[in-house]
Amino acid sequence: MSKHAWRIIIGSFIFFAPFVIYRLIRLVITYGDGIWGEILWGRFWFKDIPGVGLALLLFMFYCVGWLKETKVGTWLYEKILERIPFIGKIFVSPNKKSQQLMNKINGFVFGPIWSGYRPARIMSVFQMSGGGAWVVLSFVTFPAPAIQSYPHSTVIYAIKRRTAGVEHYDPIPEAVGEGLENGYTVFSTEIGLRIEFTGGTTVDENAFLDLCPVTLGEFLESQRFIAG
Numbered sequence: 001m002s003k004h005a006w007r008i009i010i011g012s013f014i015f016f017a018p019f020v021i022y023r024l025i026r027l028v029i030t031y032g033d034g035i036w037g038e039i040l041w042g043r044f045w046f047k048d049i050p051g052v053g054l055a056l057l058l059f060m061f062y063c064v065g066w067l068k069e070t071k072v073g074t075w076l077y078e079k080i081l082e083r084i085p086f087i088g089k090i091f092v093s094p095n096k097k098s099q100q101l102m103n104k105i106n107g108f109v110f111g112p113i114w115s116g117y118r119p120a121r122i123m124s125v126f127q128m129s130g131g132g133a134w135v136v137l138s139f140v141t142f143p144a145p146a147i148q149s150y151p152h153s154t155v156i157y158a159i160k161r162r163t164a165g166v167e168h169y170d171p172i173p174e175a176v177g178e179g180l181e182n183g184y185t186v187f188s189t190e191i192g193l194r195i196e197f198t199g200g201t202t203v204d205e206n207a208f209l210d211l212c213p214v215t216l217g218e219f220l221e222s223q224r225f226i227a228g
Helices: 003-044 052-068 071-079 096-104 189-198 216-222
Strands: 109-113 116-127 133-139 146-151 155-160 211-215
Touching: 003 052, 052 071, 096 116, 109 133, 109 146, 116 155, 116 189, 116 216, 133 216, 155 216, 211 216
Parallel strands: none
Antiparallel strands: 109 116, 109 155, 116 133, 133 146, 155 211
16 A cells, blocks of 8 residues: 555544544434433423533433442342343343452453454453353454453463563563463553554554463452452
């Protein structure tokens, strides 16, 4: 590809990105306002207030999520919602372990899928009675995320935490299982999405200096989610 064609492609991305973001934000706000328009605006005000409906909708979602974490919310969920025919089957809520996992491991690793590795987020971990665990990864694929399950012995690629005085770790296979006292971490969600949607062209070339292979089990041990 010539440099002139490449400039046109890059220029189109930069030019149209703000318009796409604007249209998306406008769509979300309009939808949120529309839900409340018939309930509030037509009865109490002569015109709607842009953005207020969306804010109310997000506040309502927050309150419902907070209520679910209380004893009253848990009782309502288990005694009423789960028993409603059909609806009870589709009402789902993350278990406490998954919530803790997603809150602590807020980022991506490289997980094996198809014939290569792609950015993936660790969604849930299931302990096995014989030791080890079964891990569920979610990959950023279009049009819907790809969900895959792996045993704890599966090798992924994660960021090795730096030690003072050390520039970086060489990402070589021999590094698997070494240095657990220093632990491993994820790379940011922003980098993961940029890899998927721009082919890595917008990611800093030094972003993965500390990337190294490690098994899922060793990674989760370093995060204190499973016992060694």
